[in-house]
Amino acid sequence: MNDHPMENAEKALSLYGTAILRMAYSYLHNMYDAEEILQETMIRYIRSAPVFDSDGHEKAWLLTVTANLSKNRIRYNKIRMADQLADDLAGQKQEDLAFVWDAVRMLPEKYREVVHLFYQEGYSSSLIADILKIPESTVRVRLNRARTKLKDILKEAYDFEG
Numbered sequence: 001m002n003d004h005p006m007e008n009a010e011k012a013l014s015l016y017g018t019a020i021l022r023m024a025y026s027y028l029h030n031m032y033d034a035e036e037i038l039q040e041t042m043i044r045y046i047r048s049a050p051v052f053d054s055d056g057h058e059k060a061w062l063l064t065v066t067a068n069l070s071k072n073r074i075r076y077n078k079i080r081m082a083d084q085l086a087d088d089l090a091g092q093k094q095e096d097l098a099f100v101w102d103a104v105r106m107l108p109e110k111y112r113e114v115v116h117l118f119y120q121e122g123y124s125s126s127l128i129a130d131i132l133k134i135p136e137s138t139v140r141v142r143l144n145r146a147r148t149k150l151k152d153i154l155k156e157a158y159d160f161e162g
Contacts (some may be wrong), residue, residue: 009046016059020066027070033077037069044069103153104146111146114139 017038024037044065052058055119104115116129118139125143 006046008049009042012045012062013042014057015055016062019059020062023063023066024070027067028073028077033073034070037066038068039071041066100150100154103150106153107149108144111142111149113151114142115146118143 009048020041021034021038024034024041025031028034028037041062045062047104050058050061052061104112107115113132114128117123120127125139126136128139132139
């Protein structure tokens with residue numbers, strides 16, 4: 001091969017580009033990602049400017065780099081998909097919570113306050129009883145009645161079954 005890395009890369013690309021692309025595609029099942037792997041493989045080839053004993057060694061080096069980059073891309077794609085799913089679920093949760101809190105605002109105040117303290121603030125029924133200066137049994141009754149009223153409000157206002 002020539003001493004110039006770009007010329008070597010052009011020659012390697014013309015000789016092995018299709019094999020690299022096929023290998024990347026076999027891992028990724030996505031032409032866009034496979035083309036990116038081909039480009040990254042060639043960038044690594046240019047940067048490292050390896051010297052090979054034979055064309056067979058050169059092809060083996062290129063395909064090894066391709067395989068490693070493809071495996072890394074698979075891991076990256078899985079993480080990205082998991083992150084996207086988490087974001088989607090978090091967004092969905094926020095929407096669901098907004099939906100429910102809109103319904104909570106429709107409750108009478110005595111139910112609204114126990115629901116807020118229990119679900120939003122995370123207080124136990126005994127702490128809520130201390131805060132509101134009412135018996136703990138009253139807190140539990142109000143929470144149960146609030147849940148029933150919420151279910152009715154959601155069913156009526158939002159056609160929600162649950």
